[in-house]
Amino acid sequence: MVEDGHLKIASMQGNCSAEEWQSRVDLAACYRLVDLYGMSDMMANHISMRVPDQEGAFLINAYGMMYEEITASSLIKIDVEGNILSKPDFGELNYGINKAGYVIHSAVHAARPDLACVIHTHSWASMAVSALACGLLPITQTAMRFLKIGYHDYQGVVLNLQEQESLLKDIGEKEALLLRNHGAMTVGRTVGEAFNWMHRLELSCRTQLAAMACNTPLVEVSPAVLEETWNNYQPGTRRPYGLMEWPALLRKLDRLDPSYKT
Secondary structure, three states: OEEOOEEOOOOOHHHOOHHHHHHHHHHHHHHHHHHHOOOOEOOEOEEEEEOOOOOOEEEEOOOOOOHHHOOHHHOEEEEOOOOEEEOOOOHHHOOOOOHHHHHHHHHHHHHOOOOOEEEEEOOHHHHHHHOOOOOOOOOOHHHHOOOOOEEEOOOOOOOOOOHHHHHHHHHOOOOEEEEOOOEEEEEEOOHHHHHHHHHHHHHHHHHHHHHHHOOOOOOOOOHHHHHHHHHHOOOOOOOOOOOOHHHHHHHHHHHHOHHHHO
């Protein structure tokens, strides 16, 4: 199963629909990109994607694989009840799914059928900002995009299904959520949209920490300008996020390592 440091996993392409396979390729690409942009945490965290032609089914990573080695065929298909619908042959490794990932992602997929992708990270920047009482500050144009970001109080490792209700209440119709003392989550109607939100959220967190580290007063922007800027980033004002960026990001991956598509 392992050869030259790579897991050898048989292709799942012949065992699923064309729609599911495309979702697998896109989701594997998202895992690689999250790692490439410095937002992964070894084998922790999860990115999930709805299977477009199967109600209640979504794809998620195998617990035990690094983001940098995720492929389209390595993803596991489960339903919102946590049942494994299909998975590749991992041999003696016999990887399954992580329960905490299931609890978070199944809640969103079950309640928000309009969403295709959910990304949850433990990056150093998002964890640091999630632990600040002030939360994310709208001190840069990028951060102003998250003027009305949601917050979810820490309740321990997310293993209890009862936490799903408060999680859904806190994200509401928002695109981004800071999990207090934990990390970050973004959602999107496409995988490209969800990644775009997460990439910008990460930049916002990093720049805030850099500015605060200078120990000098921060320049404030008027509430009116903040509101106008936030509105310029809303779905009803501009083209969907990821529409232009995602194809370019896939080309970037193809230049670096196209094995995500296998």
